[in-house]
Amino acid sequence: MDELMTARALFGSSLGFHILFATLGVGLPLMIFMAELLFQVTKDKDYTLMAKRWTKAQAILLGVAIPSGTIVAVQLSLLWPHFMEWVGQIIALPFQVELFAFFLEALFMSIYVYAADRLSPTLRILSVFFVALGGSLSGALITSANAWMNTPTGFDLAKDGSIIHVRPWEAFFNPSFPAAAIHVLFSAYMTGAFVIASIAALRMLKRKKKDAPYHYHRKALMLSLAIGLIMSLGTAMDGHWAGQVLHEKQPEKLAAAEGLFETQSYAPLALGGVTDTQEQRLKGAVEIPWMLSFLAGNRFDTVVQGLNDFPRDTWPPSYTHTLFSLMIGIGTLLMILAGFVWLYRWRKGGDHLPRWLLRLLTVGGPLSLLAIEFGWVFTCSGRQPWTVYQYQRTSEAVTAATGLMTWFVLFISIYVLLLISTIWIMRSYFRKRPIEQELGFLGLEGRKGEELH
Amino acid sequence: MNDALLAASIIWLFVFMYAILGSVDFGAGFWGMVYSQKEDDRAGALANRFLSPTWEVTNVFLVMLVVSIVAFFPAALSQLSLALLVPGSLVLLLLLIRSTFMVYAYSAQRFQRALSVVSGVTGLLIPALLVLVLPIIAGGFIDSRTGQLLSDKLFMSPVTYAYLAFGLISELFLSAAFLADYSREADDEEAYVVFRRFALIFGPLTLFIGTIAVPLMGEQASWLRINIEGNRWWFFASAVIFFIGYSAYWWPTKGHHHRRGVPRAAFTLFILQFFLASLAYGVSHLPYLMYPVLTIKESVTNHNTFITLLISYGVGMAILVPGFYLFWRLFLKDKRYLHQE
Ligand code: HDD
Ligand code: HEM
Ligand code: HEM
Numbered sequence: 001m002d003e004l005m006t007a008r009a010l011f012g013s014s015l016g017f018h019i020l021f022a023t024l025g026v027g028l029p030l031m032i033f034m035a036e037l038l039f040q041v042t043k044d045k046d047y048t049l050m051a052k053r054w055t056k057a058q059a060i061l062l063g064v065a066i067p068s069g070t071i072v073a074v075q076l077s078l079l080w081p082h083f084m085e086w087v088g089q090i091i092a093l094p095f096q097v098e099l100f101a102f103f104l105e106a107l108f109m110s111i112y113v114y115a116a117d118r119l120s121p122t123l124r125i126l127s128v129f130f131v132a133l134g135g136s137l138s139g140a141l142i143t144s145a146n147a148w149m150n151t152p153t154g155f156d157l158a159k160d161g162s163i164i165h166v167r168p169w170e171a172f173f174n175p176s177f178p179a180a181a182i183h184v185l186f187s188a189y190m191t192g193a194f195v196i197a198s199i200a201a202l203r204m205l206k207r208k209k210k211d212a213p214y215h216y217h218r219k220a221l222m223l224s225l226a227i228g229l230i231m232s233l234g235t236a237m238d239g240h241w242a243g244q245v246l247h248e249k250q251p252e253k254l255a256a257a258e259g260l261f262e263t264q265s266y267a268p269l270a271l272g273g274v275t276d277t278q279e280q281r282l283k284g285a286v287e288i289p290w291m292l293s294f295l296a297g298n299r300f301d302t303v304v305q306g307l308n309d310f311p312r313d314t315w316p317p318s319y320t321h322t323l324f325s326l327m328i329g330i331g332t333l334l335m336i337l338a339g340f341v342w343l344y345r346w347r348k349g350g351d352h353l354p355r356w357l358l359r360l361l362t363v364g365g366p367l368s369l370l371a372i373e374f375g376w377v378f379t380c381s382g383r384q385p386w387t388v389y390q391y392q393r394t395s396e397a398v399t400a401a402t403g404l405m406t407w408f409v410l411f412i413s414i415y416v417l418l419l420i421s422t423i424w425i426m427r428s429y430f431r432k433r434p435i436e437q438e439l440g441f442l443g444l445e446g447r448k449g450e451e452l453h
Numbered sequence: 454m455n456d457a458l459l460a461a462s463i464i465w466l467f468v469f470m471y472a473i474l475g476s477v478d479f480g481a482g483f484w485g486m487v488y489s490q491k492e493d494d495r496a497g498a499l500a501n502r503f504l505s506p507t508w509e510v511t512n513v514f515l516v517m518l519v520v521s522i523v524a525f526f527p528a529a530l531s532q533l534s535l536a537l538l539v540p541g542s543l544v545l546l547l548l549l550i551r552s553t554f555m556v557y558a559y560s561a562q563r564f565q566r567a568l569s570v571v572s573g574v575t576g577l578l579i580p581a582l583l584v585l586v587l588p589i590i591a592g593g594f595i596d597s598r599t600g601q602l603l604s605d606k607l608f609m610s611p612v613t614y615a616y617l618a619f620g621l622i623s624e625l626f627l628s629a630a631f632l633a634d635y636s637r638e639a640d641d642e643e644a645y646v647v648f649r650r651f652a653l654i655f656g657p658l659t660l661f662i663g664t665i666a667v668p669l670m671g672e673q674a675s676w677l678r679i680n681i682e683g684n685r686w687w688f689f690a691s692a693v694i695f696f697i698g699y700s701a702y703w704w705p706t707k708g709h710h711h712r713r714g715v716p717r718a719a720f721t722l723f724i725l726q727f728f729l730a731s732l733a734y735g736v737s738h739l740p741y742l743m744y745p746v747l748t749i750k751e752s753v754t755n756h757n758t759f760i761t762l763l764i765s766y767g768v769g770m771a772i773l774v775p776g777f778y779l780f781w782r783l784f785l786k787d788k789r790y791l792h793q794e
Contacts, residue, residue: 063556069547081534088527100769101515107776110506115783168761429560
């Protein structure tokens with residue numbers, strides 16, 4: 001691997017690692033907030049217990065999200081200094097404002113965790129609200145920077161190539177920002193919900209009889225599936241919007257995503273299959289006639305540009321089609337799944353869910369996390385060879401430093417180690433405090449402060 | 454004041470703030486590790502009680518420093534990134550290990566001891582490595598052809614070790630001085646005695662190492678040494694303030710005859726001492742961001758972005774003030790938190 005490839009691999013894996021924890025850091029606070037709210041409405045103590053246990057999980061995840069985010073922020077400058085020169089001049093604003101979101105989340109997370117027993121109920125809900133707000137703002141703001149890389153605006157280039165007439169706010173609200181930010185948030189909330197649903201389903205499968213712990217998990221499951229359903233609907237609708245932005249602003253990315261070579265109206269939507277750039281066609285895909293044209297422009301006769309319209313050296317890599325199909329496939333599947341469970345419950349009533357359904361639900365969380373990874377790698381790789389679309393190539397952005405391979409190996413090893421140890425720590429923490437025991441202690445309020453440590 | 458100087462002052466302010474906050478944070482982690490050996494040690498418990506709610510907030514200050522350098526001095530990045538790749542990546546790895554293991558240690562009873570040793574020791578190294586940025590940007594350790602760091606030369610040079618030692622000792626000093634004050638706030642005389650002792654040991658050492666670092670700067674950074682010597686009265690004033698602060702550990706306390714010293718006054722004066730000394734160091738460093746290739750004037754961002762950034766700082770800070778106030782009340786002031794058994 002040359003230094004450029006190593007830099008890309010190193011940076012991509014740092015982000016891929018961070019994003020797992022960061023996405024849950026956006027999604028879980030919403031679930032905690034909902035559980036706190038439900039408790040205020042229903043006065044059912046199971047919901048405070050949920051909030052408490054999820055908060056503990058969130059605190060452990062933050063322990064990884066925060067330093068890994070710091071890594072990403074510093075590596076941006078270390079590995080892509082020429083890109084960051086542009087960032088500093090044009091799109092520094094979201095990075096800057098994001099700091100305040102970080103402060104908001106960090107301050108109120110500590111307040112919620114370590115001062116819960118000293119806060120009034122209102123102040124407690126308010127602090128968990130600020131945690132959720134801080135996390136969501138972090139996600140939306142960083143997306144502004146990424147969206148700007150896809151649709152750079154807010155500056156002019158002088159004849160000598162220097163950047164002039166910078167308009168920071170215009171860069172901030174670049175054309176693909178609204179769709180992307182909303183999509184990132186919906187998909188993060190959806191992921192938080194499906195991860196909780198997976199765990200609840202797993203726990204329900206383990207229980208022999210329908211006792212108090214079973215009901216506790218069932219409540220958690222239904223809450224998370226309700227949120228999961230709403231958020232996956234939102235994700236899909238907004239993904240449609242994001243696709244339309246692609247059609248207008250980055251047509252070759254959409255063409256690569258769909259493996260479309262010939263420009264055409266009445267273009268079909270292709271799912272699955274492999275792009276063959278040699279033969280210039282898509283192999284083994286399922287095609288839904290006219291659908292791509294409709295998605296791109298809301299009309300079946302919309303003309304969608306194919307890759308052949310673009311110079312070959314600006315084609316995005318062909319695997320972006322696979323990534324895109326997987327993201328959409330997972331989104332559709334989970335939406336149907338969550339809808340089905342609620343439908344089932346509504347038709348059959350009662351609290352019984354068949355075991356095969358529970359088994360199916362256990363994969364929702366991991367799939368959702370995978371979709372997040374696919375989506376991000378798609379947006380970043382689909383932009384290749386550009387770092388700043390049509391302005392700066394990735395090969396122009398990279399550092400001149402050599403010897404990156406050592407760092408790549410070191411960072412990857414640490415990431416693998418931390419993935420394993422985080423799962424292990426979570427399991428051992430919750431195994432020490434099984435739900436049966438905590439349900440038994442529910443009446444004794446005094447334990448709360450100490451428990452949260 | 455022009456944009457470049459104002460931007461440099463803001464960065465300097467952030468460096469100073471993080472130097473204090475980071476030292477206290479990483480140092481508290483180290484003391485927490487040392488004193489959690491024994492089951493019922495109050496000093497360790499106190500250090501951890503301070504650390505659990507604050508480390509995330511402290512980390513944001515580090516991010517703020519990095520983000521502000523990118524925002525204010527974008528043109529400096531290609532040079533800086535080459536020079537700092539090695540120490541920067543090392544710090545990142547250590548930081549990842551330190552924070553995760555610290556959080557793990559709160560959550561896992563079984564390996565608590567091992568986890569907290571790892572996070573305590575890595576935390577001790579981070580400030581020392583961060584301080585290495587200073588000799589690197591003062592010049593002489595960069596390959597003028599490739600722009601990359603000459604690691605061998607850096608690690609053969611005595612001044613490197615002076616800076617390293619300075620980072621390490623001042624971390625221990627500042628955190629001990631802070632924790633002495635925090636113990637007093639918590640009415641914990643037992644812990645106070647422990648941290649007061651360490652503040653008394655490491656204080657003069659910090660001053661000593663700071664003084665011997667200057668003549669060690671040698672050939673490469675003679676420009677800086679000359680400037681520093683030109684500003685010697687600032688450093689002298691800072692030393693005087695240090696001694697006044699030091700003496701505060703023997704000042705009488707009203708109404709409590711068995712308690713010795715006023716740690717709040719001591720810590721405040723030490724901050725003032727660091728403020729003066731680092732201001733003098735910063736002024737001596739002008740006009741260079743990195744000697745001899747980067748001056749602040751050539752690296753500063755355009756005026757529009759600069760103004761927008763200033764406004765966003767103002768608005769953001771104003772919004773956050775109540776949050777910081779609440780945080781301070783709950784964790785640094787509230788006796789119910791400080792005094793937990
Ligand atoms: C749970 C995760 C998840 C799911 C189920 C989906 N997405 Fe997505 N998608 C993301 C997670 C994501 C993401 C990780 O959040 C991305 C990456 C960058 C971004 O802005 O959002 C993204 C980007 C992204 C983009 C923009 C890429 C770019 O601007 O470069 C489009 C067009 C879509 N998605 C479309 C969809 C559609 C039509 C879906 C149908 C169900 C869908 N996504 C489901
Ligand atoms: C957090 C989720 C993200 C993931 C998983 C991710 C993944 C990746 C991957 C895999 C690459 C390498 C692309 C390739 O070589 O084919 C990459 C490149 C890059 N990404 Fe992202 N990315 C994410 C978000 C972002 C964001 C939010 C930004 C900007 C603020 C960003 C900026 C970059 C830059 C500068 C590069 C290097 C240049 C380039 O390849 O275009 N990424 N990312
Ligand atoms: C180039 C891409 C990114 C950079 C440079 C980055 C940077 C950071 C940094 C520096 C932190 C630590 C904050 C602290 O010290 O408290 C962090 C945490 C976090 N990031 Fe990222 N991040 C990136 C991508 C993302 C994305 C795509 C999302 C959302 C989906 C995200 C969401 C979060 C969240 C929720 C946290 C949790 C902690 C907090 O808000 O304090 N990040 N990130």
